[in-house]
Amino acid sequence: MRAMMRLAASLIAATAALLSAAPSPNVTLELRDYVEFPVTGLLDGKGQTDGMLARINSLREEPGGAPRFFVNDLNGPLYILDKATKRITPYLDFNGREGHRGLFHKFSYEVGYANGLNSVQFDPDYRANGRFYTVHIEDPALPGSAAPDNSAYPNLSVDGYTTTRPIPTPGSIQREGVLIEWTDTNIANATFEGTARELMRVPLNSRIHTLADVQFDPTARRGDSEWRVMYIGCGDGGSGEARTEIRMNPQRLDTLVGKVLRIVPDLAEHQSTSTVSDNGRYRIPNDNPFVSVAGARKEIWAYGFRNPARLHFAVDLDDPKNNRWIANSIGLHTWETVNVVHKGANYGYSLREGNEALQRDNKTTKLPDDDSIPVQVTDTITNGSVTPTYPVIQYGHVKGGGDAIGSGFLYRGKLLPALRGKYVFTDISTGRVWYADYREMLAADDGKPGTLAATHEIKLSWDDPHGASHGEMRLYDSMFPIAEAAYHFRGGKSTHLPGLALVSGEGRADAHVAVDAAGELYVFTKTDGVLRVVTRAMTGS
Ligand SMILES: [Ca+2]
Ligand SMILES: [Ca+2]
Helix, strand or coil: HHHHHHHHHHHCCCCCCEECCCCEEEEEEEEEEEECCCCCCCCCCCCCCCCCCEEEEEEEEEECCCCCCEEEEEECEEEEEECCCEEEEEEEEEEECCCCCCCCEECCCCCCCCEEEEEEECCCCCCCEEEEEEEEEEEECCCCCCCCCCCCCCECCCCCCCCCCCCCCCCCCCCCEEEEEEECCCCCCCCCCEEEEEEEEEEEECCCCCCEEEEEEECCCCCCCCCCCCCEEEEEHHHHCCCCHHHHHHCCCCCCCCEEEEECCCCCCCCCEECCCCCCCCCEEEECCCCCCCCCCCEEECCCCCCCCEEEEEEECCCCCCEEEEEEECCCCCCCEEEECCCCCCCCCEEEEEEECEEECEEEECCCCCCCCCCCCCCCCCEEEECCCCEEEEEEEECCCCEEEEEEEECCCCCCCHHEEEEEECCCCCCCCCEHHHHHHHHHHHCCCEECCCEEEEEECCCCCCCCCCCCCEEEEEHHHHHHHHHHHHHCCCCCCCCCCCCCCEECEEEEECCCCCCEEEEEECCCCEEEEEEEEEECC
16 A cells, blocks of 8 residues: 555656655654644534634744744634643634624634634734734625624724725635734733734635735844745635636736735835835835736735645755745645745746646646746736746645645754755645655756656654554554544544545545744644644654
């Protein structure tokens, strides 16, 4: 079985010229349960997301040495997790739908993978200003105000809070992604007191591929041009696979969907090198690539993505010149991709998927001889043409591959020297974990669609604390059986895991990796709602 999977994986890899030089070691990661998050899903959920016990979507350590994490559950809660005591404290709950006491009456979380409280991120100057940012998803058709309801949080002042006008997305709209800046006036406690400010509201054509990850360059310091400059991954809202006129939205420069965005949230920051946005809530750096293209959105940094749901600033410990923005983008029909994000580059979707052309029937085919596509400003206006930029890693929707790429990190911690120089990433549904050599990724970023970095399976070693085999480390091919054991222990009723996907079959693990402030590695799975820490990385053949 394992040999078959290896064979399948090597066949996928063989479809492109690989840049692997020396043989890469087999890696096994030893996992230990860290915390179980409160169950916010249904033990007997039958849908794609309602049966996930806790839809944890990101883990961020407070900057400046405070031993706490902020952790968001898509179902609504934002928790503070104390690193020393492992105590979980509910901090804010975004779910203010009928019957819930949280902040937002239009909160959308029940269906759609990335609906709900999608992400949280600290301001790099959080120790001084108490600021952090959230993205949550709303259904504009729901009744009530879109401003936060502070009845459960009387110390949240909503005086003067006003919503922003949605930034237009062509086509009919089902959801809105909302970016908010929060200022906690006392970061020493575990309660919220302070203010909130809506920065941006992005309409989405459907309930999938939403406004998502929010990141800052962690190496930027005060005085640097990148200091407190925010990068945002915005999914295409499902537009690129539609058979209607919205299909070109990921390519169109007059809309924010299917893009990586770059803004300055603080109106007082970088004043001489940026301009204030249309809605007056943030600034746009003057060196963004499309600021002088008439009709283009100035917020756009890179475009032509389906769902760049995970952004990561890769820090090369050996050479800062090799630091890069990386976007993991979830594929449609054939390819899951890892992309090095370059200023102004076009990643091809919905005219390309992975290193192939995408046809109107949503199937891939070989690239045309003339590999250029129009720079689409609006539905009718183009501005020359461009050769697409291709992924540096891709894997297929086949056995041995997966269904949907999860998060990924270039390891920069100290505990796991075997992972140094390696980019570790997951497939969401199958729960598989892979690594690629970062130098190979950089080499594959060569403008040639056929050159890709090789992917290497990572095995997992785990002692099931609740199982009959407790006391014994067992070896696993993916996070799926690990999450399955914990899901059943916590009362989950589904035979395997809830959900369904092409490659994972019955059940989805919903696995992601995360890192703490020191760059040490964690793994979390939504289906069992458990966060695990990687305690050891072992190499062998
Ligand atoms: Ca506080
Ligand atoms: Ca290449």
